[in-house]
Amino acid sequence: MPTAYQDLDEPSQVELLRGVADRAAPRFGLAPTEVRLVLHGFNTTFRLDTPGGPVAMRVNTNSLSSAGTVQAQQAWQHAIRRDTDVLVPDPLPVDGGGYLALVRSAELGREVMVTASTWLDGEDLGTVSTPEQCRALGELMATLHEHAASWEPEGHHRFPRLTGTLFGDPDVLTAAVAQDRELAALVSAAGQRCEAAFERLADEPVVPLHADLHGGNLKWHDGRLAVFDFDDSGLGPPALDLAICAFYLRGGDDDHGPESAVRAGYAARRPLPDLATEDAEALVAARQLLLANSILASTTAGQRADAAAYLRITGDRLRHWLDTGRFTRTLPRG
Template sequence: MGRVDMEQEVRAAVERAISAYVADTYGLTGSVSTVVKGANWTFVVRDGAQDRAFIRLYRAWGRPAADVASEMAMLRAVESTPALEVSRPLIDHEERSFSAFQLPDGTKRLLGVFAPAAGRELAATPADWYRAGVALSHLHRQTGLTKLAPNRELLSGTRDKETLAMIAERSPNVAKDISKSLDVLVGAGANEPIGPTGLCHGDVRPMNMRVQDERVTFFDFDDCGRGPQWLDVAAMALWLETITSGDVGALWKAFLAGYGVDVSDSFVRFVGRMVAAHQLRILRFLFDYCELDAALWADVLNRAEMVVSRAAQGRLRAFAT
């Protein structure tokens, strides 16, 4: 049996086991299939064409049970508004928001089941980006959620140094260039935190939102924690760097208008620093949980160096128009 055939067989066996488990513990029936098999393994439960639930097998390390319990408690406490909803955890027959699931190979992973996010994908239109900004502001303003969030700071100077050391092992030149760009940002005062602090989603991007009428539903809070909330704002600016066409400036302005922040020189500098910080967070996740070949690593690191350089020079596409 070839490698691909073995992987397909393993995947099918896990999907069958998941199907039986959620039917027994949640009363969820329907077809179970893989959506994304990465560090976290995500499945969907479908009844015909209707999505009934999404299942997350948490990564094998890096998310202790206490972290997951905090994430679930926070999600259950979010107050819905006309602009905001979140994908909430479902509760099983034993009143648990998550549990330990044993895979067919005998290993155990934490498992959570979430309600589907209603609506369509976020479109690259000012109207949708305005809605996203409003929804994010409604999430950030619920200050009581901060104490429920996983007890981890999303930004850490020590962790950044560790990540730079990991980069240097693969590309000393890239690590050196990123360090220089970070020094430029710090020298410009961008390291001075401004804006609100509290709960951060941790991975705000269009793929983690759904839009229905005027309401945006956020999901995938796997990276949530505490920190400067403009890190979430900057995550959208980082995503805009990947757009190859369209009016990036108009999308960014609409998003900021929805969020309700005035653009100032200090805001631009700080968002640039947060873009660089979020880029380092993404790289650290790849180092810790993903296997990439040498060519792909070279491409990822070179792109990251380019983004951080643009942030340091104030040339992010979001601010260019």
């Protein structure tokens, strides 16, 4: 009996998905000479070397987005490339129209969504660190929000509404921590506080958000930021994008400077959202719960192996936030 995909080791998973990428390539008019792994994470990205230049191909292994949502995300990305000075990869169309190929995989037991785009030069940033990069990130975010507000507003319904702590994803976290009374209590208390903040934001104006602006989805090349990976995009208040970004910035020795620089960059182009500090912190902390839930739901070998340790980290971070009122990924020693 074949081994289930989620039980394969990482090299075996990658080779299986490489086959999916090979079968998807002709749908985008591509004849790659080489297919190389870029990242095997929640989803999986390959670099395809072609006679026309390199192409990034994304195999949506764990994505919970619908086909319609992926099409909307790719269409917005193309419009950003066309209408603004923000550097983004340009999605490649498939034969028959649209930006999405569906490739049947017997091993996964379903059709897999595949997208492709032009290649972005430069190395992944990894960590947004310098004041210049942080300010540029704030300016980039504000530009995305301005564009989103005016871009095809009648089509905004094609994006999911990013409501609630888990954005509507199935809750696997509650059951996973049920046997650990202390951790279960922390997750429950944090979840209630986060849900209350989302409820208070329910009537705020919403626009399409990138919803995953961190160094792993950014490149820094010739003094400019480029952004990719729009898979988490959905409708939400602009304050949510700032909070998600803040989650990733709060992880170094300086837990205030980078975030302040991002906010300054944002304010230079667009007024900052008016949000109570308590609600802003809850939106930052909500990212911790969402990520823990996503790792538990993932079929990717490396993430499954890390899940137990990440739950312990989650508990420590939530405890600190509930005790102090400020969320940080870097906890005090001792």
